[in-house]
Amino acid sequence: MPPGSRTRRAGAARPPGAGRLRRPASVCAALAAVVGTSSFAGPVHDPFAPPPCALERTDAHHSLGLDTWNDAYVRPERTVDAVMVFLSFPDARPLTHPAQLVADHFPGTADFFTRASYGRLDLRLHTRPRWTAMPQPSRAYGIARDWDAEHRAAFVRDALAATDPEVDFADYDVVYFVADPDAPGVDSDATKVVNFAEPVAVDGTELRRIVTVFERFPADRNVLAHETGHVFDLPDLYHRPRDGKGDWDTHVGDWDLMGSQFGLAPDPFGWHKWKLGWLGDRHVDCVGGPGTTLHALQPLGRAPAERGPGAGKRLAVVRTGPSEAVAVEVREPVGNDAGLCRGGVLVYRVRSDTASAAGPVEVLDGHPGTAACHGRSVHPPLADAPLRVGESLSVPVDGGSVHITALDRAESGEWTVRITRRA
Structure with missing residues (x-):
């Protein structure tokens, strides 16, 4: 909040003269x-x-x-x-x-x-x-x-x-x-x-x-x-049809409650958790210039530990422009996502110059030819969007592409993901 908007926490002593200043x-x-x-x-x-x-x-x-x-x-x-x-x-x-x-x-x-x-x-x-x-x-x-x-x-x-x-x-x-x-x-x-x-x-x-x-x-x-x-300054992620009729959930489907409160996987995206301070910079892998990198990602719903195996990364990010990035995270039936349809490595595009309800986040479908969880999912074509072990997704970006591959899932739940940035 801007300076002066709040001067005390609930239960704190009120300074002299404070109180109902506006009747x-x-x-x-x-x-x-x-x-x-x-x-x-x-x-x-x-x-x-x-x-x-x-x-x-x-x-x-x-x-x-x-x-x-x-x-x-x-x-x-x-x-x-x-x-x-x-x-x-x-x-x-x-x-x-x-x-x-x-x-x-x-x-x-x-x-x-x-x-x-x-x-x-x-x-x-x-x-x-x-x-x-x-x-x-x-x-x-x-x-x-x-x-x-x-x-x-x-x-x-x-x-x-x-x-x-x-x-x-x-x-x-x-x-x-x-x-x-x-x-x-x-x-x-x-x-x-x-x-x-x-x-x-x-x-x-x-x-x-x-x-x-x-x-x-x-x-x-x-x-x-x-x-x-x-x-908390989070945007609407749904797509509103021009006439109010049609599919509202084409941008993110079940992923993140800012798209739909009815979603099967309503936990906020890792990008949202980073913005809100629930994930720190140490939980994020930034991918630099062209080349190939490996990333060990823990499921997003698992709370990061201060140290040890659970203290690992939750998000990998490839910045693809001044106001655009590709984000990669692991979604499994943990925490708020206990009822998700299909887990795995979820890939989505983030745009910081796009307003609420205009598509600031777009989930990228790892299985564009299939759908899942009909009757439960708010948008079945994206219910099976995450990559499983051995699967890949290529994302075209200005001047090249970003190629994401889910290499392995350990018994601990940690996924190994390969990201190749091509110029």
């Missing part, structure tokens, strides 16, 4: 024209030089460049405090108790991130399991997937005004507004993160985004983990 009326006025769909924070440069295969962050929304961190977003490390509040409407009587809605998302969401981060992130939920009344009927807010700015602003403005007397937003890094799932105007396709074009000051802290939850009960699997990923 609801002021917040309402501030929100009238600032609710948007993206953030505009500038780059913050890290004093330490990144590895040569780390793409630079660009102005693309949720850029996958990782040479610097965008401080407009919550950094997912150590303890991150989230608050969940529940909104009812005058045109409906809630049929579901807030405690049921909490259990629908937690501890499942927190457990997902604990596994994905190898224990480096502790997402802690705080909540008061009771309904807070909104002033307008649910239909008055025009809730929809493609929500117009006026109705979206009205909803957030009213929700903040209704909940501010009960919630000290200065205590929290993440805010979830959960609407009554049975209210007639609630559209279950509208769950998303609402970003503010300019931060809004509430209770001495600057709010930059709020997760608005309109899920039916029970909710879609991993939906809140997906939306929380946006709070």
Whole structure:
């Protein structure tokens, strides 16, 4: 986050004069024209030089460049405090108790991130399991997937005004507004993160985004983990057809929940884990110029150890341009990927200059002529994308190609991968 956006952690002593610096009326006025769909924070440069295969962050929304961190977003490390509040409407009587809605998302969401981060992130939920009344009927807010700015602003403005007397937003890094799932105007396709074009000051802290939850009960699997990923500056990886109809999962299929929360292998890509700090530079092999290199890769879902056999690499990267790279990792039925369809060596292309939902990641199919797990996979043609032992994949790049071969899998689970860069 930018300087001054947060001055204390939950539970820390509040400095004199801090507290509710903006009353609801002021917040309402501030929100009238600032609710948007993206953030505009500038780059913050890290004093330490990144590895040569780390793409630079660009102005693309949720850029996958990782040479610097965008401080407009919550950094997912150590303890991150989230608050969940529940909104009812005058045109409906809630049929579901807030405690049921909490259990629908937690501890499942927190457990997902604990596994994905190898224990480096502790997402802690705080909540008061009771309904807070909104002033307008649910239909008055025009809730929809493609929500117009006026109705979206009205909803957030009213929700903040209704909940501010009960919630000290200065205590929290993440805010979830959960609407009554049975209210007639609630559209279950509208769950998303609402970003503010300019931060809004509430209770001495600057709010930059709020997760608005309109899920039916029970909710879609991993939906809140997906939306929380946006709070951590991860992009949508799905492909949205022009008319909204057709296959949304052609870019990455089951791989990574930012593509689909229903995926069989929802663990974040190794590139995402590197960006978020869950993998360090020591866990990444950078491939340089033309030639052949061998790489010993551990399964991505296995937590790296400080030393010993489990302390090895999790990702190999070939930088193929100023804003493009080919990434190689091992996916097996470990951790969040326990239900994957086919494991092996997964290859994908990363573009740091491509915005969220425009294809910043593309899984490269190691078996383009086949598909797998029909009836379970969100996109069967990519369910068997990983290479098995003895298989290869050639990736054309500007000025040459990158050739990846899965040579061997040891009993320990470590894979040996050969990468040949041809000019």
